[in-house]
Amino acid sequence: MAFFLQSAWLIPVLPLLGCALITFTPLRRNKAASGWTAILLMILATLLAVGLLAATAQGLALRDGQLVTLATGHGEAASHGEAKDHAFSFPEPNVVQRINWAPTGSSLLQLGFYIDTPVAAMLAMVTLTSTCIHLFSLGYMAANPRQSRFFSFISLFTAAMLLMSMADSLLLFFMAWEVMGLCSYLLIGFLYERPQAYRAAIKAFIVTRIGDVLMLLGMVYLYTQAGSLAFGTAAGEIFHPAFLERIGTEGGLLGLSHATGIALLLFGGTIGKSAQFPLHVWLPDAMEGPTPVSALIHAATMVAAGVFLVARTFPIFVADSGAALAVVAFIGAFTALFAATIAVAQYDIKRILAYSTLSQLGFMVAALGIGGWMAAMFHLLTHACFKALLFLGSGSVIHAMEATPVIERLHHKDEYAAQQTAQDIRNMGGLRTRLPWTFWTYTAGYLALAGVVPFAGFWSKDEILADAFKGGHWVVFTVLTVAAFLTAFYMTRQWRLVFFGDYRGERPVVFKNPEASLAPDRHEDGHGHESHGAHGHQNTGAHWHEDPVMIASLVVLAAFAVTGGLFNLPFALPGGHWFASIWGQEALPFSPLVAGISLLVALGGIAAGWTLYGGAFARAADRDPLEARAPAVFQLLNEKYRIDELYQASFVRLTALLALVWAFIDDVILNGIINGIGRVTLFLGRLNFIVDDTLFNDGPDALAGGTVTTGKGARRLQTGKAQDYIGYVFGGAVVLALLYLYVIGR
Numbered sequence: 001m002a003f004f005l006q007s008a009w010l011i012p013v014l015p016l017l018g019c020a021l022i023t024f025t026p027l028r029r030n031k032a033a034s035g036w037t038a039i040l041l042m043i044l045a046t047l048l049a050v051g052l053l054a055a056t057a058q059g060l061a062l063r064d065g066q067l068v069t070l071a072t073g074h075g076e077a078a079s080h081g082e083a084k085d086h087a088f089s090f091p092e093p094n095v096v097q098r099i100n101w102a103p104t105g106s107s108l109l110q111l112g113f114y115i116d117t118p119v120a121a122m123l124a125m126v127t128l129t130s131t132c133i134h135l136f137s138l139g140y141m142a143a144n145p146r147q148s149r150f151f152s153f154i155s156l157f158t159a160a161m162l163l164m165s166m167a168d169s170l171l172l173f174f175m176a177w178e179v180m181g182l183c184s185y186l187l188i189g190f191l192y193e194r195p196q197a198y199r200a201a202i203k204a205f206i207v208t209r210i211g212d213v214l215m216l217l218g219m220v221y222l223y224t225q226a227g228s229l230a231f232g233t234a235a236g237e238i239f240h241p242a243f244l245e246r247i248g249t250e251g252g253l254l255g256l257s258h259a260t261g262i263a264l265l266l267f268g269g270t271i272g273k274s275a276q277f278p279l280h281v282w283l284p285d286a287m288e289g290p291t292p293v294s295a296l297i298h299a300a301t302m303v304a305a306g307v308f309l310v311a312r313t314f315p316i317f318v319a320d321s322g323a324a325l326a327v328v329a330f331i332g333a334f335t336a337l338f339a340a341t342i343a344v345a346q347y348d349i350k351r352i353l354a355y356s357t358l359s360q361l362g363f364m365v366a367a368l369g370i371g372g373w374m375a376a377m378f379h380l381l382t383h384a385c386f387k388a389l390l391f392l393g394s395g396s397v398i399h400a401m402e403a404t405p406v407i408e409r410l411h412h413k414d415e416y417a418a419q420q421t422a423q424d425i426r427n428m429g430g431l432r433t434r435l436p437w438t439f440w441t442y443t444a445g446y447l448a449l450a451g452v453v454p455f456a457g458f459w460s461k462d463e464i465l466a467d468a469f470k471g472g473h474w475v476v477f478t479v480l481t482v483a484a485f486l487t488a489f490y491m492t493r494q495w496r497l498v499f500f501g502d503y504r505g506e507r508p509v510v511f512k513n514p515e516a517s518l519a520p521d522r523h524e525d526g527h528g529h530e531s532h533g534a535h536g537h538q539n540t541g542a543h544w545h546e547d548p549v550m551i552a553s554l555v556v557l558a559a560f561a562v563t564g565g566l567f568n569l570p571f572a573l574p575g576g577h578w579f580a581s582i583w584g585q586e587a588l589p590f591s592p593l594v595a596g597i598s599l600l601v602a603l604g605g606i607a608a609g610w611t612l613y614g615g616a617f618a619r620a621a622d623r624d625p626l627e628a629r630a631p632a633v634f635q636l637l638n639e640k641y642r643i644d645e646l647y648q649a650s651f652v653r654l655t656a657l658l659a660l661v662w663a664f665i666d667d668v669i670l671n672g673i674i675n676g677i678g679r680v681t682l683f684l685g686r687l688n689f690i691v692d693d694t695l696f697n698d699g700p701d702a703l704a705g706g707t708v709t710t711g712k713g714a715r716r717l718q719t720g721k722a723q724d725y726i727g728y729v730f731g732g733a734v735v736l737a738l739l740y741l742y743v744i745g746r
Contacts, residue, residue, distance in 0.1 A: 001060050002067045004051035005095050008115055011052070011123055012162035014045040015130075018155040022148055034148035035138045038155045042134050045162070046127040049120070056120040057582045061094040070094070088314050088373045090239050091116040091584045093232070098168055114168035114231045117582045118377060122165040122308065125381045126301055128560075129388045130158045132553040136392050137292040139547035140399060144290075150190060154296055157183035161301040165308065170219050170229040170238070173312070177215075177273070177305060181208055184297050188289040194416055195515050200288040207282040211272015215309075218265025222316075225258050231312070239315045248319035256323065263317045263324035267310060267331075274306025274361045277335045281644055283358060287350040291395030294350055295388045303357060304380050307364045311380075314373055329369025333479040336362030338641075340486035344493070345626065345637035348423045349394045352494050356449065357387055359483055363464055366476055372467030374568075374585045379460035381579075382564040386448035386456055389557035393442035396554065397498060398422050400435055400544050404505055420511035425497045426620045427508035432499040434544035439499050441554040446495045448561040450488040451602040456564030458598065463570065466594040481601055488605025496613050504620040 018041040021027050022034045059070040070092055098112035115123075134154065141147045157180060164176035189201025223229055225247055226238050233239045247258035254261075270276065275283035283303065287294055297303065310317065310328065317324050339358035346352045360383050367376035401407060401422035410418040421427060432439040448455035451462070461484060468477035568579040570590035580587035616625050627634040636642070717728070 001055040004048060004055045005062045007048055008052050008095055009113060011045050011048050012159045014041045015155040016159035017041060019152050022152040028148040031147040034151050038151040039134045042131040046131050049123040049127040053120040053124045056094045056117045088318060089584055090233055090315055091118060111172045112168045113166045115166055119165055121381060123162060125384050126161050129384050132556050133292050133296045136550050136553040139549040140292055140395055153183055153186050164305060168231055180302055184302055187293040188286045190289055197288040200285040204282040204286050207279050208272040211269045211279055214265050214268025218262050221265060222262045244315055244319040257320045259316055259319035260323045264327060266313055267328055270306035270309050274303050275358055276331050276365060277338055280358055284351050284354045287354050295391035303361055304384060307380050310368050311373060311377055325369050329366050329476055332362045332365030332369050333476045336366060336483040337479050340483045342637055342640050343490045344486060345634050347425055349425050350423055353390050353394060363480060366480060367464040367467060370468055370471055370473045370476055372464055374580055375463035375467045378463055378568050378579055382456040382460040385557055385564055386445040386561035389445035389554060389561050392554055393438055393445060396438040396550055406505060406508060414513050417511045417513040421508050424509055425494055426617055427505045428498045429501040430503040435546055437546050437551045441558040444558040444561045446491050450491050450606060451484055451598055453599055456561055459565030462595050462598045463588060465598050466588055466591045469594045485601045485605040488602045489609045492606045492609025493613050496610060497617060507620060509620045
């Protein structure tokens with residue numbers, strides 16, 4: 001086990017190595033070689049991460065290079081499920097490796113790894129899901145000419161997420177966080193020939209930067225108070241008890257304590273990265289990236305990073321009187337319900353899952369806001385598996401839909417319209433018999449997300465509701481319960497329309513591309529498609545193809561969607577409260593009442609969705625039953641409450657107006673001043689040239705020349721002959737006489 005602790009640093013290095021090999025060596029010329037290189041390195045990273053989790057779960061740690069065993073601390077409380085206040089306890093580290101990077105006055109800047117049991121669980125989750133996504137991409141992106149570049153990008157992204165999880169300080173955490181932001185931009189805009197894709201990439205980059213600026217300000221604020229950004233509870237580290245007590249009581253800006261101000265600024269990063277309201281608008285548009293990107297960024301890694309930020313810095317959030325956590329709980333609960341209502345009225349299979357991700361992230365954030373650190377982290381891990389499964393499953397469906405003759409013909413006219421048409425759940429139906437592996441694995445993810453026992457989502461979501469119920473957070477409990485009902489409802493709606501009934505794709509609802517003239521002709525450049533089965537397999541529609549490599553990924557993730565809840569069962573049994581035990585936290589006891597409510601809500605949502613959509617959409621062009629009952633409300637939900645239009649009419653226009661004002665100031669005022677100064681300077685230069693040339697160059701030169709000429713003339717008068725001198729005297733006398741007679745004498 002010591003090997004896994006000592007080799008933990010290799011976990012982010014392996015995918016980074018994959019990125020370097022694919023980018024800088026001839027591997028990039030071979031799509032299969034580059035793909036398998038990235039996959040094999042990710043498998044090695046996964047083995048190391050799982051071994052690290054096993055070692056840390058046994059309490060093993062490295063101290064000065066020696067293997068020691070840590071005390072469990074909370075093991076007994078976790079086993080019996082008896083807790084008084086469920087206070088958070090920052091876990092003791094298993095591995096701390098820091099390297100001196102640069103001198104900072106009297107101290108040294110150190111960066112490295114800080115690994116405890118929650119980090120080990122994060123590493124195992126990220127590597128496992130990323131490996132499955134890498135493997136799925138091998139089949140899904142097979143026909144894309146830039147497949148090698150794609151694997152380079154997702155390898156770099158995975159390396160950044162792993163480094164962020166292992167970071168020993170907020171500084172290194174933020175550095176890896178920003179690399180993830182860059183990779184998300186590159187991956188969302190991977191199909192950059194499409195105007196929609198590159199605009200979505202820019203939108204994601206700019207919106208998340210808003211949160212990142214707030215996070216950076218929070219880091220600066222924290223550094224001014226602590227003189228450090230290093231994780232840990234020792235003196236000089238940001239979780240030292242005396243320091244937390246001081247910033248929790250001392251007043252800061254706007255009457256808030258230092259802890260509240262720092263926590264709220266750091267939470268700004270979470271709002272941006274985890275797409276919480278009001279910075280949620282980037283994530284649904286990010287579906288323009290290839291489907292594996294949706295799974296990687298919007299399920300398992302990037303969006304979870306914001307939740308992990310709050311979980312990682314949780315001692316700061318609980319250091320004050322609870323003001324920061326109240327804001328966290330409000331934003332999380334609101335986002336959970338807000339996004340769930342939008343998902344009810346969407347038709348794009350990936351956008352439904354995108355809004356579902358927003359909603360589930362809201363569950364996690366709300367759990368942190370009410371102090372349910374354990375429940376939030378548990379749901380983060382389970383959600384990553386079954387949501388990645390759902391996104392990849394949707395990719396398998398789209399892969400098959402694009403192989404149908406109708407969509408194939410549409411591809412020849414407008415590739416983007418063809419893809420959007422293939423993603424419309426109204427054009428599907430009856431796919432459970434055509435895509436059996438996809439159906440059963442997708443069903444596992446659907447039941448896990450809906451919260452049906454014994455699937456993983458039931459146990460983790462139930463723990464969040466139990467925290468809210470037992471803590472007396474009735475508003476949060478009510479809002480999340482309604483959101484849970486809507487989750488089961490809209491997922492049943494999607495599941496039924498996609499896999500049951502008759503196939504409606506022969507006469508589909510065709511997407512009207514408003515920018516068809518801007519889209520490139522895929523037959524001209526060969527790059528303008530996402531590369532599905534339609535381009536890699538000659539599928540006539542009579543035979544629906546399921547790629548074995550893609551299905552293997554779905555099966556692995558489906559297994560975790562079914563069994564993921566076993567890692568933290570709320571029972572006092574062998575293996576029960578396992579996460580709570582290894583993380584050193586007090587476990588919440590099982591509540592049959594809350595579990596019953598949670599299950600009834602899930603079943604109620606499923607029943608409502610199944611009943612309402614039982615006979616719906618005999619044809620793809622039929623009206624949605626919800627739209628028929630409440631057209632105005634349905635239209636508002638379908639248009640996402642018009643938040644994008646509101647931002648366009650307010651912030652975007654204001655920004656454009658400010659840009660115009662600044663352009664006027666720059667062009668007319670600043671440029672006028674600068675050009676005027678330039679003209680004056682040029683005039684003074686020319687004047688100086690004239691003065692210098694006339695008075696200081698030509699004048700002295702002329703005086704010197706005249707003196708020389710006069711000297712030469714005078715020299716000729718000195719002949720040395722007496723008769724010449726007598727002549728000069730006589731001439732002078734004549735001149736003087738004439739002057740006297742005609743000038744002076746008168």
